[in-house]
Every structure is written in C-alpha cells, then in structure tokens.
Amino acid sequence: MSPAADALPGSMVWGRRLELVLSEILSASVRWLHVVAGIAWIGSSFYFIHLDLSLKPREGLPPGVKGEAWQVHGGGFYQMIKFMVAPAKMPDHLTWFKWEAYATWLSGFGLLVLVYYMNADLYLIDKSVLDMTAPMGAAVAFFSLLAAWLVYEGLCRSPLGKHEISLALIGFVFLVGLTYAFTHVFSGRGAFTQIGALIGTIMVANVFVVIMPYQRKTVAALIAGETPDPAWGGYGKQRSIHNNYLTLPVVFLMISNHYPFFFATKYNWIIVAIVLLVGPLIRHFFNARHAGKDSPWWTWFVVVFAMMVVAWLSSNGPAGMKKSELPATPAFAQVNEIVMSRCSMCHAAEPVWAGIAAAPKGIRLDDPAAIKLHAKVIAINAALSSAMPPGNVTEMTTDERQVLAAWIAAGAPDK
Template sequence: MEAYLGEWLGLMVRWFHVIAGVAWIGASFYFVWLDNHLREPPEWKKQEGIKGDLWAIHGGGIYEVAKYQLGPREMPRELHWFKWEAYSTWLSGMALLFLVYYLGSPGYLIDPSRADISVGAGVAIGLGTLAAVMVVYEGLIRSPLANNGKAFGLVLFAILLLVDWGLFQVFSGRGAYIHVGAVIGTIMVANVFLGIIPSQRALVNAVNEGREPDERVAKLAALAKLRSTHNNYLTLPVIFIMISNHYPMLYGHPHGWAILAAIGFITAFARHYFNLRHRDINRPSILVASAAMTVVLIWVIAPTPSTSASTDSAAVSDEIVTEIVETHCVACHAESPSHPGFQSAPAGIRLDDLSLLASHSGTVRQAAVDTHYMPLGNSKGMTEEERTQLGQWLNAH
C-alpha cells in the first residue's frame, strides 16, 4: 500500500512539475519571441516612451503589445510578474528529486560498481553540488567576468562539464544526469530569484517614485539581461535531461557523461541559430553543423556488434537464462514484485516467463547487456558472464 501511494504521490508531483515547467519555459520562449519581433512604433507612441510595437492574433482576438523604453509615466494598477512559474518548477523538481532519487529505490541514485556509497552520502553529495555550483555561479556573475559574455559562457560550460564528469564517478548514470539537470535548473531559478526579479523591482520602484532610472538600476538591468541570456541557452539542455531518464542507451553508456556534454553543447549551439535569426542574422551553417554533430554522436555511441549480435548463440540453455533472470530480475519484474519498493512490474515489463523475456528482447538487451542500467542497483552482483549469456540467449530467440 505504501509503495502504491508513493507511486501516486510521485505521479502528482511529476505531473505538476511538467505543467509548471511548460508555463515557465513557454512564457520565456514567448517573451524572447516578443522582444525579437518588436517593430518601431508610430510617432505618437514614441512620445509616450514606447520603444517597440507588435500586433498579434490568437484565440479569436487581436492583441496590441507595446514595450516601453523604461516604463510608463505612471504604473498601471495591475502589473503581471512572471516568477511563480520558475519557483514552482524548481520546488516541484526538488520534491521529485527527493521522492524518486533520495527516498525511492536506491538503485536510481547509486551504482555500487561505480561508487559503493550510502544513500545518505549520495544525498549530501547531490545537495552539496547544487549549493556549491550556485554559489560559484553567483560569485562569477558579480565578478568582472560578467563584462565578457563569451568568456562567461565558456567558463559556465567548463563548470557544468566538470560537474557532469564528477557526478558520473559517484552516481548511477541516471542519478548523475538528473543531478546535472537539477544543477542547471537551480542556476536558472537563482537567475530569476536573485537577479532578474530584483532588477525588475528596482525599475518599478524608480517609475513609481517618478525618477529616471539611475546607474544602479541600469547596471542591474544589464546583469539581468545576461542572466536571462544564460537561461535561454540552458532551456533546451535542461528539457533534454528531463526526458533523458527514458533513454538508458544514453545515461547507461560507459561514457554517459561525455554524451550528455555533447548533447548539451549541440542543443545550446542550435539555440544560438534561432537567437541569431531573431536578430535577422541567418546562419544556417550552425544548424547544419548541429545536425552533423548529432549524426556523428549517434554513430560513435552505437552498441558494438560484439556485445549485441554475437553469433555464438546456441550454447545458452533455457535453464541457465531462467536462473539468471530469477536471480537478478524477477524480484522487481513480476506481476506482484517481491521487492518492497515496487507495487507492479516496473516500466510494465514482466520477465517471470521466458516467452515474456523474449518478447522484450530489444529493450532487455539494451538495459542489461549493452549497458549496465539493469538490474537496478545490481544488488545481487550480476556478472559480465551472465550478461553475455543473457545476450546470447536473446539473440537466439
């Protein structure tokens, strides 16, 4: 019953997290688009302090949007802020991190073959990394490095690369991926909370008090713009990480950290194409290069034929494979799992019968032969030999 209710709680929080994330990234995409499509307003609007004009049609109505150089002469009674989308995405994401990785099945977080640490140590490393990276980032953005956008971008990439590699040494592939995602999400929400919102508040205060925004307000605004640019480049990688937990071929790969770094780089680079295009600079070579890098990546990380399609397949008997699966898989992958953490067969995959095993041959090979993603946590120590035997049996069926 506990596991069952736990599943429901996880489902609710995940659902909410996705909705909040859609609202956050959706609003962020919309405002980037808006900014990039503003046109010069007619003279009478300029007199009002309006610097950009945009007309749009949506949902059966025509909208007129005006962006002020600084602000209107008088603040409207109601001004909409966009911050709860960001905060609720982060809060629900942290709740999920706890539910799934810290309180859930330890196999999600820890891979004893990589580092045999306790869940407590894993939690300390995970949360410690989130806090440390945020502090470093906040330090850097207040340093002279913030004056050089390109150098900052490179330093940020190097930091994330180090975090990615480091976490891969102590966590399971999936645990490492999700923590890189949480690190990026934390930087993004800190950008909103510690930079963008305070800068907006300073601007609103200046307008309210009827003063011209001074140097301090202008400086805050310039930093807020840099933070917002970082968030813009980080959106695609962070969404990739959110969905990556469905793809053991990536995080279960022995060089999963390098794959994540490559995909992060390629997606941020592809985002650059759209950012340039919004500024009327069209550089399709960026998209072509991104696509070419993706093809190279797919080719480089393809499973090697020696593990997945060995020809020596007749040797493994049904008895041997039954024993392997009974020992290493069936505690979880059965109609009613005996493992206390699971209420029903994980991922809907039952392996308590050889015909079922054969029917899942492709995914089983990927999860337990080509990668070491399964058995989750590998508590009974499945050996290389057993993996090879399982692969050979699968080839023959």
C-alpha cells in the same frame, strides 16, 4: 494477493496497499504539476524572447520605447511596445512572471526527493561506481546543487561576467566537468538527473535572486518618482539570455532517464557535453529567425551530425564492455539462468525484493516465455546498456551482459 500478504492480518494488508496507492498518487500529481509548470515557464520564456527580438523601432513611439511588434492570436490583434528600463509612471496593473519558474523548481525538487532521495539505492547510487549509503548520496546530491549555483553566481558577478563568450566557455567546461564527476559518484541515471536539476536550479535562481529583485527595485523607484538605473535591466537581461540557452539541454536531461543508451553507457558524460552544445545551437537558430535575420540553416546539419555522434557513442555499450568481443551464441538455458538470478526478484508477478510491490512497469521476467517476449527491452536495458538492474543492486557482471548481448545478436533463439 501474494501468499506473504495473505498471512498478514487484514488491516495491515490494507494499510500497506493504502500507502502504496497514496505514494503513487502523490508522485503522479507532483509530476503532473512539474510538467505543466515547466510548460508554462518555458512557453512564456520563449514567447518573451521572441517578442523582444521582433520589436521594430518606428517614428512616433512614446519616449523610452525600444520598438513595437504586432501579433495576431485568439481572434484579435495585439500591439506590443517595450519600454527600456521603465515607463515614466507606474501603470495601474502590472503582470509579473515568476510563479511559473518557482512552481517548476518546487515541484521538481519535490520529485527529486520522492524519486531519487527516498529511493537513492535504486535510482541515485550505484555501489559499483562509488560505495555510499543512501542518506550520504542524497546529501552529496543536494549540497552539490547549492555549491554549483554559488560558483555560477560568483562567475557572473566576477569581472568575467562582462565577457559573454568567455563566460559561456567557462560555464560549458564547468558543467562538463561536473557531469564527469557525477558519473563517477552516482549511477548514470542519477548523474543525468543531477546535472539537469543543477542547471534548472541555476535557472530558477536567476529569476529569484537577480531578475525579480531588480524588477522590484525598478518598480519601487518609479513609485518613489525616481529614475531607475538602466544597469538593473541589464543584469536581468543577461540571466534571461543564459536561461534561454540552457532550456533545451535541461529538457533533454529530464527526459533522458527513459533512454538507457544515453545515461547507462560508457561515454555518457560526453553525450551530455554534446547536448550542452546542441541545445543552445537550436535556440540560436530560432533566435536569429525571430530577430528577422537570415535563418542559419547550417545549424541543423551540425545538430544532425552531433546526434549521429551521440548514437555512435551510445553504441559502445556499458563501461567495461567490448563491442567486438561477443561470446559464442549461448544456450537459452544460460540466458534464463542469468535473468532469473539478476532480474526476477523484482520483475515477477510477486516480487521478493523489499520495496518493490509489483513487477516494475508491468514487465515480468520470471519464466522463459516472458523472457523471450521481452528480448528487445532486455537488450536495451541490460545488455547494450547497464540501466538494469537499477544501481546494479543484484551485481550483474559484464560477462553476463555479454552473454545476453550475444543471445540477442543471434536473434534471441529459444533453444
């Protein structure tokens, strides 16, 4: 227990500890739910796209059936047929797929609030990018989610919505433009999470606002003994295809906050643009394969090449840094001084930074031995990227990052 905590009355120490434990367990539980719901949603979505593509027509299927597929799983065989539009009469039992999507969004939004909106100073805002208060940052983030969804919805419903290729191109430019803007409003990490949350919101809204309502209309028509309009299924199908191609970029963006080279280097927005192309390309490979066409193996060469470009882009380091201009190898005392003055207020056995209860991620950087031990993670987070300090709250300069980079390039000497 820290000396400061010792000085408090016992009940307050316990109150504070309880608050921390509760907020950790809440965060862990919501994250657990988010990951599991996401797995269920993406899993069922991949499954149905595969099923749809593998349906084969044959003689003797009931009227209105597009095709049939046989599958083997869990000790038995499944014979699947798909009625285009709807069967002639309502079946007694019908399984709907929607809570996977809704639960993913609700838990994801909960996490966004818990991690990014409630700790906006650390995770969302970077005052050296744009000086704003935490509530302002959270408000800009939230309303831009809504606004971007409205623009997407408008595009899909406009005449452009009928031209898939043009819509995809404009959608791509729109998302890259937004990413560029976000990297000039939020911290790199905040921008990546924001664009991921934005695409995820569009995907869930597709389920909530288009796919489900048209499915309900179809069911209502069947119950009323009417023939459902075939166009209804088409609207849902279009959004379902969008969701299919957006899945991989979203998952990348959601895990990217563990990789400082992507979000905290100067070409971060171009990296997002590349991922927005690579993700759909990988889906294209599987879609073609599942439809029984020749597998487009060329896609993997493009993917590997694109990821090499991402690696090169990220090797350029944080904004303002010049790779070729490293200073002379510094004395360890200089490195020690920088880390002590920029990092140790949080990364200490007893942090002094308000709101930080223990050394984040268990990483202590408060004595020379600990600093040497962590040379590699210091390089990744604070020299070759600007992920740390979060939101650059302790105002580390580019020159200081260069000194750390030179120290690491020289093999992190301890003299």
